[in-house]
Amino acid sequence: MYQLDLPWMLLLIPMPLLVWWLLPPHRETSASIRLPFFDQVTKAAGIEPTEGSVVPRRSWLQTGVDVLAWLLLVVALSRPQYVEPPLEKTEPQRDILLALDLSQSMDTRDFASPDGAANARVDAVRAVVGDFIAKRPGDRLGLIAFGDAPYPLAPFTMDHALVRTLVDGLLPGIAGPRTALGDSLGLAIRMFEKTDVPEKVLILLTDGNDTASKMPPLKAAEIAKTKAIVIHAVGIGDPAATGEDKLDTASLQKIATTTGGRYFFGADQSQLQGIYDELDRITPEDQRQLSWRPRIELFYWPLGASVLLVCVWYGASGLAGVMRRRSPA
Incomplete structure (x- = not known):
């Protein structure tokens, strides 16, 4: 029989959403040059300037990988176990x-x-x-x-x-x-x-x-x-x-x-x-x-899967970025 030793840990599943909703977004300022002829430059380049910060967008695939990795991590924290048949004495x-x-x-x-x-x-x-x-x-x-x-x-x-x-x-x-x-x-x-x-x-x-x-x-x-x-x-x-x-x-x-x-x-x-x-x-x-049921810990399976998924995704993403930068224009 399979069971979770700490099932209440599943309450952590919505935590990333709560953090995203409740905490202010990260803001960062960087040095810039003020150009008095900025409007002429944008017109010459054919770009329409906008106001506000630049927020990089996530792809649906990246979001899915992050969500799946988080779910696997929470399941590992819940300590899944296989409970063997009881041993009686x-x-x-x-x-x-x-x-x-x-x-x-x-x-x-x-x-x-x-x-x-x-x-x-x-x-x-x-x-x-x-x-x-x-x-x-x-x-x-x-x-x-x-x-x-x-x-x-x-x-x-x-x-x-x-x-x-x-x-x-x-x-x-x-x-x-x-x-x-x-x-x-x-x-x-x-x-x-x-x-x-x-x-x-x-x-x-x-x-x-x-x-x-x-x-x-x-x-x-x-x-x-x-x-x-x-x-x-x-x-x-x-x-x-x-x-x-x-x-x-x-x-x-x-x-x-x-x-x-x-x-x-x-x-x-x-x-x-x-x-x-x-x-x-x-x-x-x-x-x-006296009755005792041996338990086999299984948390390392979802934990290992979560770590492996994150490493493969971000490793592949980083490698793809390097390859794009090295490719000739």
Whole structure:
């Protein structure tokens, strides 16, 4: 599509006429000789003298060239452009960070699968989280694994295949045997600080209690609240366990409540699947459509035509005048 970026510049088209009508004509005096016998000279030459200034007349061709050159110049000032078809981009408005507990206890085979078989907790997490990732094509996803310390496995990205591959390759104990729950929240806060999306969601999954953090989990939750980060906490495993394997449900509930999130408990793979289905429901896709239409400037075409027309006309006129003066009388 062609358009003029500055169409109001077309109002300059009548400017030469306004200047011709409103401004006084240019007058110039030149030295002359007064002849007392001027009348005799004009009669002898057969010329009838007149009074007033001499105004050279323009030819119709010269007038047409000047008008056309002016019109081309005004069109160039109006900045003609070719507007290409729009380029559209979908920009996510929510970043979701998955924080997964990979302490040694995640290798415990007490998680019932839908067919009743006892599987390792990490196997159920791989299957359920992988399915959750597949349902979030419009969100940027990030991944944290934590054990003795938290480790960022994937920054926020739209490459969900990469995140899914990393989740499928998770192994219990790869990050250490203990659980650094509070430090993982601190790492998540630092990762969210580098994003500028309106919504920031952390989905935290663990099967134990904090045994290795330098930052208390509840303190980290307070900081997350000030950063507008919503934390959904998911607890799995045996609620009757003792010691380091005991699930700290009270802290998880407090973390979720403090940040405006929800706490869930999954005793088996079916319940865990239901939890992530619910998380998928309460965090619907939020995207913004961005559209941009590239523009190609075309002003140089009428500008070049105007300059070329004037140069050719006045160059040819000057050359013709020189040739006439040199021709023999």
